[in-house]
Amino acid sequence: MLAAYAVLVFAFIYLPIVVLIVYSFNRDGVGGFPPRHFTLDWYRQLFSDSAIWDAVVNSLIVAAGSVALSLTLGLLAALALDRASFPGKALFRRLVLLPLILPGIITGLSLLMFAVFAGMQLSLFTVFLGHGTALISVATTELFAGLQKLDRAQEEASLDLGATPWQTFWRITLPNLKLSLIAAGLLIFTLSMDEIAVTFFLIGRDNTLPLEIWGRLRRGITPEINAISSLIFAVSVLLIIVWYRLRARSVSSAPQELLENL
Amino acid sequence: MYSRAYKAVIAAPPLLWICLFLLLPYGLMFAHSFWIVRDGLLVHNWNLQNYRALFTNPLYLQVFLRTARIAGSVTLCSLLLGYPLAYYLSFHAGPRKELLYQLVIVPLWVSYLVRGYAWKTILGSDGVLNGLLQYLHLTREPVSFFLYSPFAVVLMLTHIYTPFAFLPIYAALEHIPRPLIEASQDLGADRRATFLRVILPLSIPGLLAGATFAFVLSLGDFLAPLLVGGPSATMLANIVQSLFGAAYDWPLGAAISVGILLITISLLFLTERLEKRWSFR
Numbered sequence: 001m002l003a004a005y006a007v008l009v010f011a012f013i014y015l016p017i018v019v020l021i022v023y024s025f026n027r028d029g030v031g032g033f034p035p036r037h038f039t040l041d042w043y044r045q046l047f048s049d050s051a052i053w054d055a056v057v058n059s060l061i062v063a064a065g066s067v068a069l070s071l072t073l074g075l076l077a078a079l080a081l082d083r084a085s086f087p088g089k090a091l092f093r094r095l096v097l098l099p100l101i102l103p104g105i106i107t108g109l110s111l112l113m114f115a116v117f118a119g120m121q122l123s124l125f126t127v128f129l130g131h132g133t134a135l136i137s138v139a140t141t142e143l144f145a146g147l148q149k150l151d152r153a154q155e156e157a158s159l160d161l162g163a164t165p166w167q168t169f170w171r172i173t174l175p176n177l178k179l180s181l182i183a184a185g186l187l188i189f190t191l192s193m194d195e196i197a198v199t200f201f202l203i204g205r206d207n208t209l210p211l212e213i214w215g216r217l218r219r220g221i222t223p224e225i226n227a228i229s230s231l232i233f234a235v236s237v238l239l240i241i242v243w244y245r246l247r248a249r250s251v252s253s254a255p256q257e258l259l260e261n262l
Numbered sequence: 263m264y265s266r267a268y269k270a271v272i273a274a275p276p277l278l279w280i281c282l283f284l285l286l287p288y289g290l291m292f293a294h295s296f297w298i299v300r301d302g303l304l305v306h307n308w309n310l311q312n313y314r315a316l317f318t319n320p321l322y323l324q325v326f327l328r329t330a331r332i333a334g335s336v337t338l339c340s341l342l343l344g345y346p347l348a349y350y351l352s353f354h355a356g357p358r359k360e361l362l363y364q365l366v367i368v369p370l371w372v373s374y375l376v377r378g379y380a381w382k383t384i385l386g387s388d389g390v391l392n393g394l395l396q397y398l399h400l401t402r403e404p405v406s407f408f409l410y411s412p413f414a415v416v417l418m419l420t421h422i423y424t425p426f427a428f429l430p431i432y433a434a435l436e437h438i439p440r441p442l443i444e445a446s447q448d449l450g451a452d453r454r455a456t457f458l459r460v461i462l463p464l465s466i467p468g469l470l471a472g473a474t475f476a477f478v479l480s481l482g483d484f485l486a487p488l489l490v491g492g493p494s495a496t497m498l499a500n501i502v503q504s505l506f507g508a509a510y511d512w513p514l515g516a517a518i519s520v521g522i523l524l525i526t527i528s529l530l531f532l533t534e535r536l537e538k539r540w541s542f543r
Contacts, residue, residue, distance in 0.1 A: 002346060002349070002350045002354060003350065003354065005346050005347075005350070006346065006347050006350040006351070006355075006362075009343045009344075009346070009347045009424070010347075010362075010365065012343065012421065012424075013365075013366070013369055013421065013424065013425070014365075014369075016377060016380035016381055016384060016421065017369075017376075017377070017380060019380060019383070019384055019390055020376070020379070020380040020383065023383060023390070029388075030383040030386075030389070030390075031383060031386055031388045031389040031390050031392070031393055032388065032390070032393040033390055033393030033394040033396070033397045034393075034397065072275075073275060073276045073279050074276070076272045076273070076275050076276045077273075077276035077280075079272045080269065080272045080273035080276065080277075083264055083269065083272070084264070084269035084270075084272065084273050086269070086273055092277065092280070095280055095284060095285065096276070096280055098284070099284070101475070101478060101479075101526070101530065102482070102523070102526060103478075103479070103481065103482020103483065103499060103522060103526070104482070105482055105484055105499045105502060105503065105519070105522075106288075106291070106482060106519055106522060106523055106526075109291065109502070109506060109515070109516075109519055110287035110288050110290060110291040110519075111283070111287050112506070113287060113290040113291055113294060113512070113516075114283070114286060114287035114290055117290055129283060133279070133280075133283045133284055136276065136279070136280070140276075159264075165264055165265065165268040187371065190371060190372075191371065194372070194373040194374065194375065194376075196374060196375050196485060197374075197483075197484070197485060200485075200503075201506070210373070210375045213375060213379070214375065217379065217382070217489070221382075221383070225379065226383070229373075229375075229376040229379055229380070232373050232376050233372060233373065233376050236371070236372040236373055236376075237368055237372060240367075240368050240371045240372060241364070241368065244364060244367065244368075
């Protein structure tokens with residue numbers, strides 16, 4: 001009974017994705033049943049669609065920038081939460097994590113108001129600011145979990161033997177944290193590539209990939225959208241699985257902590 | 263073991279960044295909610311007019327109630343799907359547990375848009391579901407109410423947030439010491455009684471956290487109504503989005519956003535208190 005129910009829930013989670021992928025090979029459009037006439041034409045059309053690939057490049061630029069920004073600040077925040085005590089520490093922790101649980105529209109709009117206030121033009125740069133800032137939350141939780149698992153004795157030994165905190169950071173802490181950093185980077189990269197709610201309000205003239213797809217949905221849809229969506233799904237799943245494996249090696253605990261720490 | 267200077271150096275950059283790019287923008291949103299727009303221009307004239315409009319205009323109350331209803335339905339459905347799944351994985355999945363766990367976790371992080379779009383192609387009047395129904399001769403005409411209805415929004419958001427609801431429930435179930443369950447059985451309780459009197463009460467903190475995630479995340483959603491909901495499923499965040507777009511009334515939009523923000527934070531706070539009360543750790 002219970003097992004059958006679990007199968008149904010899995011079907012509910014995965015069936016829509018299966019349908020999406022199947023119809024990316026359907027000659028006659030995104031609907032109808034059964035899908036007839038297998039074709040690769042939609043993928044061919046996709047690969048010669050320069051607007052999509054421009055958007056992919058834009059998304060890659062934003063995602064790379066967001067990874068760099070959020071990992072740097074997230075690492076410092078995690079170190080501070082792990083090692084320092086300062087007034088308002090509990091509040092700071094909550095504030096950093098807030099974008100993880102707040103609706104994207106709140107983060108997006110408040111940054112939009114900030115951009116207007118600061119006289120900034122909306123562009124890929126404002127999108128990067130939005131992603132980078134919101135994803136500090138993910139970087140901080142992930143790296144904090146990594147730091148908690150580190151063997152502190154090595155750092156203490158390094159400091160006792162006369163290394164400066166700076167040297168200790170570069171030679172002990174950072175190398176020990178390498179797997180956590182790569183794992184967190186992959187997760188942040190995926191989330192930034194897929195982000196839509198915050199981007200919606202911060203986008204200028206150049207579209208990211210999700211926004212390019214979003215724009216096309218209003219103009220009548222073809223299985224070309226299924227094709228690009230299938231590719232996005234495949235790449236995201238791959239990145240997430242690598243993240244999960246790396247994480248399992250660096251932090252023994254399961255990723256539910258990420259949400260538990262809220 | 264570290265000096266004060268070291269601690270200041272590591273804490274300062276994220277602190278400053280968060281203040282500048284998170285706290286200040288939230289503050290600006292708060293400030294906007296007390297301003298007004300006159301003749302298409304923003305006037306920095308502090309007043310409560312926007313909040314008064316929220317409470318007096320019946321349209322906002324109506325949309326608020328609809329939003330709460332949709333978010334409530336999503337929460338209920340996510341728990342109905344997520345809890346049994348978590349229970350099965352934690353107690354009955356055996357050696358496949360880890361694999362099945364990953365199968366739930368992976369879609370949690372994978373594209374919102376891709377999954378929303380999939381539902382659009384399934385539910386549309388010439389979509390996959392209608393095609394299937396006609397193929398099986400269950401219906402003759404396409405059924406048009408699948409797409410562009412509050413039902414479609416609930417379905418899509420349930421699909422997206424079920425893994426979020428599952429996660430804390432599963433964590434809570436995994437934390438239950440197994441000897442407690444054996445003790446319950448040894449003392450003569452059947453499976454039903456063990457579940458109702460041992461497992462369920464101990465999993466309530468996870469249940470609360472899962473419910474809060476599903477509710478809070480759907481409460482501020484504006485993409486699902488645009489994608490599959492249509493006008494009959496307009497939610498609070500859609501009003502905000504149109505006030506920031508064509509309708510051009512940022513202050514009023516900011517006031518609604520502040521409302522969403524306050525509801526979200528109060529719910530998170532409330533859940534935390536309740537979780538502590540129910541927690542046995």
